Amino acid sequence: xxxxxxxxxxxxxxxxxxxxxxxxxxxxxxxxxxxxxxxxxxxxxxxxxxxxxxxxxxxxxxxxxxxxxxxxxxxxxxxxxxxxxxxxxxxxxxxxxxxxxxxxxxxxxxxxxxxxxxxxxxxxxxxxxxxxxxxxxxxxxxxxxxxxxxxxxxxxxxxxxxxxxxxxxxxxxxxxxxxxxxxxxxxxxxxxxxxxxxxxxxxxxxxxxxxxxxxxxxxxxxxxxxxxxxxxxxxxxxxxxxxxxxxxxxxxxxxxxxxxxxxxxxxxxxxxxxxxxxxxxxxxxxxxxxxxxxxxxxxxxxxxxxxxxxxxxxxxxxxxxxxxxxxxxxxxxxxxxxxxxxxxxxxxxxxxxxxxxxxxxxxxxxxxxxxxxxxxxxxxxxxxxxxxxxxxxxxxxxxxxxxxxxxxxxxxxxxxxxxxxxxxxxxxxxxxxxxxxxxxxxxxxxxxxxxxxxxxxxxx
Ligand code: ATP
Numbered sequence: 001x002x003x004x005x006x007x008x009x010x011x012x013x014x015x016x017x018x019x020x021x022x023x024x025x026x027x028x029x030x031x032x033x034x035x036x037x038x039x040x041x042x043x044x045x046x047x048x049x050x051x052x053x054x055x056x057x058x059x060x061x062x063x064x065x066x067x068x069x070x071x072x073x074x075x076x077x078x079x080x081x082x083x084x085x086x087x088x089x090x091x092x093x094x095x096x097x098x099x100x101x102x103x104x105x106x107x108x109x110x111x112x113x114x115x116x117x118x119x120x121x122x123x124x125x126x127x128x129x130x131x132x133x134x135x136x137x138x139x140x141x142x143x144x145x146x147x148x149x150x151x152x153x154x155x156x157x158x159x160x161x162x163x164x165x166x167x168x169x170x171x172x173x174x175x176x177x178x179x180x181x182x183x184x185x186x187x188x189x190x191x192x193x194x195x196x197x198x199x200x201x202x203x204x205x206x207x208x209x210x211x212x213x214x215x216x217x218x219x220x221x222x223x224x225x226x227x228x229x230x231x232x233x234x235x236x237x238x239x240x241x242x243x244x245x246x247x248x249x250x251x252x253x254x255x256x257x258x259x260x261x262x263x264x265x266x267x268x269x270x271x272x273x274x275x276x277x278x279x280x281x282x283x284x285x286x287x288x289x290x291x292x293x294x295x296x297x298x299x300x301x302x303x304x305x306x307x308x309x310x311x312x313x314x315x316x317x318x319x320x321x322x323x324x325x326x327x328x329x330x331x332x333x334x335x336x337x338x339x340x341x342x343x344x345x346x347x348x349x350x351x352x353x354x355x356x357x358x359x360x361x362x363x364x365x366x367x368x369x370x371x372x373x374x375x376x377x378x379x380x381x382x383x384x385x386x387x388x389x390x391x392x393x394x395x396x397x398x399x400x401x402x403x404x405x406x407x408x409x410x411x412x413x414x415x416x417x418x419x420x421x422x423x424x425x426x427x428x429x430x431x432x433x434x435x436x437x438x439x440x441x442x443x444x445x446x447x448x449x450x451x452x453x454x455x456x457x458x459x460x
Pocket of ligand 1: 171203205212213214215216217218219220288289290331332333334335336
């Protein structure tokens, strides 16, 4: 894959300086690899979530969205194996003290090896053999590999002891499984049906970084879709197609996307298949955006065994009881947004100057329209004529600072699809000039027609 046109750092610098993302707790020196979404990033992320909801929940007849708690009974994480197994293999370079995830270190230098199929001992032996070099200093002296628990621990109540330990959820999925019976019963749901949510997850990653690609606190959009055992292949293909249609809908460029089926050696013993959708990030290369996993009845089975509750489904057609099987499409909201912003960033020469344009999908742009009075003398008039009319319908910004040219550039750089300029003729002809972000073509439109005109544009 040839290198992307704009380096990752150029894009992320733009996102920070224009108000999409800020370093978290910045006035206290920040907290490493922790980010806050600014007004533009927050707006964009909310729109991404809305499109996800429209696609996967609103237009589906058998999907139920819930909002489970972040801190769950710790027995949940014992049942799923997270307490025992949710570790990352860690090594330090003895020479320069840089820290690495052992599996990533091996994967980067020996891509032909399947690290998911390797035991801790096999990875350690390889790293200690001298074949793997420190990417920072080039030496090959590493500490022995050790496992690092990735769940954030906390304590419930006043006493901080083993009995009061709880965890911040490392994925939202388990909140969906433990509510299977609640949703099925209260919503009178019949198989096949899905339960989904959007929410924060927390992982004490040892190598966070690459901006919002890998952070310790992130947002997931997850679905557990339950069905009759035996229909696994059919639903796995269905959800792969649905996910592809969703990434198409939000405008991700297909050139930089690939579906990667996990090799049989990478699959957990209970899994009938896993596919990742990966994206070719500028400078960073391929990275996982989401996964679709066919997980049989493993999760419900574990929870049934650990909780001693009956989680089976009574099939109304056959009168049989069984544990449903599940397919899990799991999106990372932050990574998806980052990919969209990387795709959207563009520069072009206009009259000898560089114009930055965020060519975001129109329905993902933080603001849909910018209302720009041509002169400060027109501010009140423009506000009265346009703000009450348009702001209830369209996400709008009213900007009066700087020359009109500068304001157009500013809106281009944050992806606003349409600028509406109110000029000295506007009160006479009851019209404004509408400028298109991508083509820069300007059109005179009657104020009375604006709502319908813009609605058509956003429906395209
Ligand atoms: P990775 O291999 O990159 O650590 P994963 O396979 O552990 O990811 P999953 O457990 O499948 O990730 O989580 C589903 C999705 O959640 C991922 O595809 C990704 O988009 C997102 N995600 C996981 N970990 C992080 C993180 N630390 N920061 C941001 N997003 C994340």
